[in-house]
Amino acid sequence: MLRRSLFLLATCALATTASAESWVPAWFAPPIGYEPAIKDALGRPYDNETVRQVVRIGSEGAAIRLRLSNELGDAPVAIGGASILRLDAAGHPVDGSLRKLMFAGQPGTILPAHAPMLTDPLPLAVKAGETLAVSIHYAGPATVAAHAQMVDIAGPGDFTDRTELPAPRRARTGGIVIAVEVESAKPAVLVAFGDSITEGAGASPGKGMSWPDQLARLLAKDKAGQCWAIANAGISGNRLLHDGRGPNALSRFDRDVLAVPGATHVLILEGINDIGKVRQPELQYQQVSAERIIAAYRQLLARAKARGLRVIIGTLLPYEGAAYADEAGEARRQSVNRWIRDNARLFDAVVDFDGAMQEPGQPGVMRLSDQIGDHLHPNDAGYGRMAAAALPVILAQGACRQ
Numbered sequence: 001m002l003r004r005s006l007f008l009l010a011t012c013a014l015a016t017t018a019s020a021e022s023w024v025p026a027w028f029a030p031p032i033g034y035e036p037a038i039k040d041a042l043g044r045p046y047d048n049e050t051v052r053q054v055v056r057i058g059s060e061g062a063a064i065r066l067r068l069s070n071e072l073g074d075a076p077v078a079i080g081g082a083s084i085l086r087l088d089a090a091g092h093p094v095d096g097s098l099r100k101l102m103f104a105g106q107p108g109t110i111l112p113a114h115a116p117m118l119t120d121p122l123p124l125a126v127k128a129g130e131t132l133a134v135s136i137h138y139a140g141p142a143t144v145a146a147h148a149q150m151v152d153i154a155g156p157g158d159f160t161d162r163t164e165l166p167a168p169r170r171a172r173t174g175g176i177v178i179a180v181e182v183e184s185a186k187p188a189v190l191v192a193f194g195d196s197i198t199e200g201a202g203a204s205p206g207k208g209m210s211w212p213d214q215l216a217r218l219l220a221k222d223k224a225g226q227c228w229a230i231a232n233a234g235i236s237g238n239r240l241l242h243d244g245r246g247p248n249a250l251s252r253f254d255r256d257v258l259a260v261p262g263a264t265h266v267l268i269l270e271g272i273n274d275i276g277k278v279r280q281p282e283l284q285y286q287q288v289s290a291e292r293i294i295a296a297y298r299q300l301l302a303r304a305k306a307r308g309l310r311v312i313i314g315t316l317l318p319y320e321g322a323a324y325a326d327e328a329g330e331a332r333r334q335s336v337n338r339w340i341r342d343n344a345r346l347f348d349a350v351v352d353f354d355g356a357m358q359e360p361g362q363p364g365v366m367r368l369s370d371q372i373g374d375h376l377h378p379n380d381a382g383y384g385r386m387a388a389a390a391l392p393v394i395l396a397q398g399a400c401r402q
Contacts, residue, residue, distance in 0.1 A: 023261040024189050025231035026059040026126065027180040029147040030256040031069045032235055032246040034174060038148055042171035046138040049155030052165055053175040054087065056208050057130045058216050059229040061182020064126060066101065066119045066134065069178040070111035071255060072145035072247070077111045077176065079103070080139035081160040082119065087131040093163045099124060100160070101134075108139065111176075126182060128220060129208070134177050135160045144174030147235075151175055181261055184229065188399035189262040191231045193249070193300075194269040197317060198234025202377035209380040210234070214387035219394065227400035231260050239273045240296040242286045253300055258307050265397065266304050267390070268297065269314035269353065272376070275332045276324030290335035301346060312393060313347050315340050315354035320364035321375030330364055349393045356389035357382065 036043050066084070070077050082101040086094040102120040103109035111117045126132070137158040138144075152168035159165055192198050192212040200210025208214075212232040219225030233256045237245030246252065249270050257266050271293045278287040297313065304311045315337040319325050337354050344350045357378065359365040366375055370382030378386060 022184060022186070023065065023181045024059060024061070024184045024186050024229040025179055025260055025262075026057045026061060026064070026182040026229070027055040028231040028233060028260070029149065029175065029178050030233050030235060030246070030252065031072045031146045031178055032148060033072050034143050034145040035148045038172060040150070040172040041148070042153065042173040045141050045143040046153070047141045048139065048157065049153055050135055050137045050157065050159040050165060051175070052133050052135045052152040052154075052168070053149065053177050054091075054206075055132050055134060055177070055180055056206070057126050057132060057180065057182075058128055058208070058213065059182055059184060059186065060125075060127045061184040062125050063121050063123050063183040065121045065181050066177050067179035067181060068111060068117045068119070068136075068176045069146055070144075070176070071114055071116055073111075073143060074113050074145075075143065076113055077142045077144065078108070078139040079111065080108045080137040081158050082107075082137070083135045083160040084122070084124070085133050085135075085163060087133055091131070093133065095163065098161070098163055108137075121183065128216070132180070135165070136176055144176045146174035146176050146178055148172050149175050179231075186227050186229045186262075188228045188264050188397070189231065189260065190228060190265045190267060190394065191233050191257045191260050191263050192267050192269070193253070193257055194234045195238040195273055196234065196236035196377060197272070198232060198269055199236050200232070200234065200383065201236050202372040202374075202379055203383055204380055209383055211378075211383040211386035211390065214384050215390050215394070218387055218391050222391075222395065224395050224400050225391075228394065229262070231263070233257060233260070237273065238270065240271050240293060241274055241288050244273060250296060250299060253303060257304065258309070263309060264399065265310045265312060265348075267312040267314060267351065268300055269316075269351075271296075271336060272316050272319060272333070275316070275329045275336070276319075276322070277326045277329050279324070290332040290339070293332070293336050294339050297340075310348040310397065312349040312351060313340055314351040314390075317353050317357045317378075318359070318364050318366045319376050320362075323374070323376075325375070349396065351390045351393050353386055353389060356385055
């Protein structure tokens with residue numbers, strides 16, 4: 001009997017230790033692929049160069065680790081060194097803040113093709129809203145199939161031990177760091193899964209003005225919402241059923257949602273790029289029906305539920321006047337939104353982004369004061385309106401109850 005009691009005590013101790021170490025996302029940029037021809041692109045692989053990415057932390061924690069991704073790459077990537085440092089409000093490095101990052105106790109590693117890699121945990125307390133710079137040295141030629149962003153590049157050579165990079169040049173290219181995770185007691189993690197409207201296209205750059213970013217700040221101000229962490233899994237140009245910019249949503253869902261550490265909820269807002277008119281004759285097969293979009297939602301719902309996640313879905317925003325809008329597309333959008341509203345019981349909740357973003361008296365048009373002028377993407381105020389629409393729905397999940 002005593003032996004059994006000791007075994008139970010040991011088991012409970014192990015469980016307590018395991019539960020205390022909870023990693024949640026503090027910044028996320030899901031991989032897209034190699035994009036050598038986008039605007040401001042570097043246009044070539046890295047080669048014995050040091051690349052610095054800037055990340056904005058969305059959730060506080062007592063320790064951090066980074067997730068590097070070669071999941072969409074076809075060849076190994078050799079990392080010679082990595083470091084992280086704090087930036088001040090003006091974007092300048094903070095003296096004395098540089099810390100080296102390790103991989104299984106070593107300064108470098110090799111990412112196999114099609115694989116991710118975590119850095120060793122680093123005891124470093126971070127706060128929401130803080131900005132960090134991550135420097136990665138690519139020891140040889142490296143084609144980084146990740147999420148294109150503006151980075152600083154220096155080289156040839158390893159400058160991960162430098163606070164300031166020597167003669168850096170700026171370009172838009174893949175950043176192999178796709179996530180910063182923090183050790184935190186937050187029990188609720190929402191993954192915002194979508195396209196450019198979720199990523200925050202059109203928002204003021206570098207200020208955290210996407211609707212997931214603004215929602216995170218609203219939750220942090222409410223005692224009933226302070227247990228939430230949010231991961232932004234939006235990819236501009238993404239589609240549900242066909243590859244566009246990044247793999248299609250059905251193919252990336254497991255990696256970009258289900259594999260997010262601590263994920264408890266997902267909010268799906270995707271489909272407008274599938275609805276938009278396909279004008280190229282050779283791509284007409286990619287013009288999908290409302291029924292196929294609804295079927296894709298059912299697939300995502302089933303896969304999330306199988307992993308124990310709660311599923312929230314958003315209605316598709318108005319888009320009349322957008323470059324790829326037409327009457328047939330609007331009919332598809334209305335059909336999809338009607339199905340979402342009529343079948344709300346299938347989901348854990350619905351956010352009516354459509355209703356929140358309609359121009360008064362013109363329900364097919366996005367609010368003119370809350371968009372950037374392309375009739376497709378909200379501006380900072382519009383993303384704020386979306387966050388405000390989502391806030392009561394997220395609070396109603398009751399995740400922060402003691």
